[in-house]
Amino acid sequence: MATGRTHRPATRSRGIPEATVARLPLYLRALTALSERSVPTVSSEELAAAAGVNSAKLRKDFSYLGSYGTRGVGYDVEYLVYQISRELGLTQDWPVVIVGIGNLGAALANYGGFASRGFRVAALIDADPAMAGKPVAGIPVQHTDELEKIIEDNGVSIGVIATPAGAAQQVCDRLVAGGVTSILNFAPTVLSVPDGVDVRKVDLSIELQILAFHEQRKAGEETAAGDGARPAATTRDASADQGPDGDVPAVMPA
Amino acid sequence: MATGRTHRPATRSRGIPEATVARLPLYLRALTALSERSVPTVSSEELAAAAGVNSAKLRKDFSYLGSYGTRGVGYDVEYLVYQISRELGLTQDWPVVIVGIGNLGAALANYGGFASRGFRVAALIDADPAMAGKPVAGIPVQHTDELEKIIEDNGVSIGVIATPAGAAQQVCDRLVAGGVTSILNFAPTVLSVPDGVDVRKVDLSIELQILAFHEQRKAGEETAAGDGARPAATTRDASADQGPDGDVPAVMPA
DNA sequence: AACTGTGAAGATCTTCACAGCA
DNA sequence: TGCTGTGAAGATCTTCACAGTT
Numbered sequence: 001m002a003t004g005r006t007h008r009p010a011t012r013s014r015g016i017p018e019a020t021v022a023r024l025p026l027y028l029r030a031l032t033a034l035s036e037r038s039v040p041t042v043s044s045e046e047l048a049a050a051a052g053v054n055s056a057k058l059r060k061d062f063s064y065l066g067s068y069g070t071r072g073v074g075y076d077v078e079y080l081v082y083q084i085s086r087e088l089g090l091t092q093d094w095p096v097v098i099v100g101i102g103n104l105g106a107a108l109a110n111y112g113g114f115a116s117r118g119f120r121v122a123a124l125i126d127a128d129p130a131m132a133g134k135p136v137a138g139i140p141v142q143h144t145d146e147l148e149k150i151i152e153d154n155g156v157s158i159g160v161i162a163t164p165a166g167a168a169q170q171v172c173d174r175l176v177a178g179g180v181t182s183i184l185n186f187a188p189t190v191l192s193v194p195d196g197v198d199v200r201k202v203d204l205s206i207e208l209q210i211l212a213f214h215e216q217r218k219a220g221e222e223t224a225a226g227d228g229a230r231p232a233a234t235t236r237d238a239s240a241d242q243g244p245d246g247d248v249p250a251v252m253p254a
Numbered sequence: 255m256a257t258g259r260t261h262r263p264a265t266r267s268r269g270i271p272e273a274t275v276a277r278l279p280l281y282l283r284a285l286t287a288l289s290e291r292s293v294p295t296v297s298s299e300e301l302a303a304a305a306g307v308n309s310a311k312l313r314k315d316f317s318y319l320g321s322y323g324t325r326g327v328g329y330d331v332e333y334l335v336y337q338i339s340r341e342l343g344l345t346q347d348w349p350v351v352i353v354g355i356g357n358l359g360a361a362l363a364n365y366g367g368f369a370s371r372g373f374r375v376a377a378l379i380d381a382d383p384a385m386a387g388k389p390v391a392g393i394p395v396q397h398t399d400e401l402e403k404i405i406e407d408n409g410v411s412i413g414v415i416a417t418p419a420g421a422a423q424q425v426c427d428r429l430v431a432g433g434v435t436s437i438l439n440f441a442p443t444v445l446s447v448p449d450g451v452d453v454r455k456v457d458l459s460i461e462l463q464i465l466a467f468h469e470q471r472k473a474g475e476e477t478a479a480g481d482g483a484r485p486a487a488t489t490r491d492a493s494a495d496q497g498p499d500g501d502v503p504a505v506m507p508a
Numbered sequence: 509a510a511c512t513g514t515g516a517a518g519a520t521c522t523t524c525a526c527a528g529c530a
Numbered sequence: 531t532g533c534t535g536t537g538a539a540g541a542t543c544t545t546c547a548c549a550g551t552t
Binding site: 021089090094096104111118183199200201203204205208209214 | 275
């Protein structure tokens, strides 16, 4: 399956469902916004609306973390921010390397959501010697030759692959050999990794194809169905699913 | 929920489960690769390995499309490519507009996976007047003022938002007003859209946070658990989940 | 009265395991 | 014999609905 390996019986480490883990960042984002507006407390209803989920789901999700709310009142914003951050492991520093500094790699390097969430771009790496030394987002690009050394020196455990598909597996192998155990893959390839290594993939092409599928259905329904059951608005999150038994491949631009 | 609207009772338009739809692009990619190597047929086992899923799941997925395989033999590659393409609506032309031509927008514009899958970048749009006329990926950037006109003139029904979070909702509203009914959102915001409009979101920050969660667990387990149940390799697809009742928010860089 | 926390029901998705066809 | 197609079991996720707490 997946990348050619076995998967854990259930990713639900310590009982938190994978689907819940995938939503914690959403709650965190909404809570952070409230925190910046100095809102002291929120009800599950309000927070759910801000995060784009329904309140029952949110309460159930939080129940896996513990009883952090107050009946009749709601949740303390600051406290929840802390609890969720801790749960996600964001209270510690996560040095990250980005490999492949094309437009996408540059976009990622410039992404502000990093630092604020405990992530730190330890290095930008590209195979093109001409890129070496060139600063992107204020960080000088380093050559692929330095990969292993950089990983070790910085204690990097998370790597981002933004290279063309052809180079992805090779880069992946080197990241893993160097000690990286979590990979975010933007290349349109199914990566093969050994046990113990997590891979998440993001693929623009796939997202568009899924949209096209539904778009096509809409066009069809117009002619058919009178009006009884019309398609309703839908918002899907490209992060949720990724099942606990991992079995889905990766993808995307470069 | 989601963007503040209701969702269809079940996105399973015409009976195809949402989870299956999310995997069709993966199969298509694997099949295309086989096709290019002139491989005539594949077994569910082989194709599943190439796509990174297990074979039972793949066979079940295909069973929703119809009986396209031959017992004792496998699936005809070309035939399957056609059937899946048709099912996804990729046999038709999908003009797409990309709004927000920063690094990410440029990366998307340059993404080759577009054209080969029926998608055509009809226009690149940016709010910065200085960008107007500047060619990106061979296509001249146009100013936001032209948005509605472009959508109408090209019959665009799919829009990609790659703007900063602050501009996303406004851009979204204009896209919808112009007639777009499917949106791929890269901005870290929960978009509010009327019924009938689909939104999918991709958020780098969220993906990293999910990785961090598991990474943290790994570190913990090392000290604990002897070796009985060690975490195994996992590959998650950031596209799968997006449930049929849509309820997940969006996110990402700009 | 307001709102959380959660058992239980329902829906969806995955995996098994084997009948059935080439 | 080999491999697909699928009913049925199992696992996970979502939603309901209300008891419990402030």
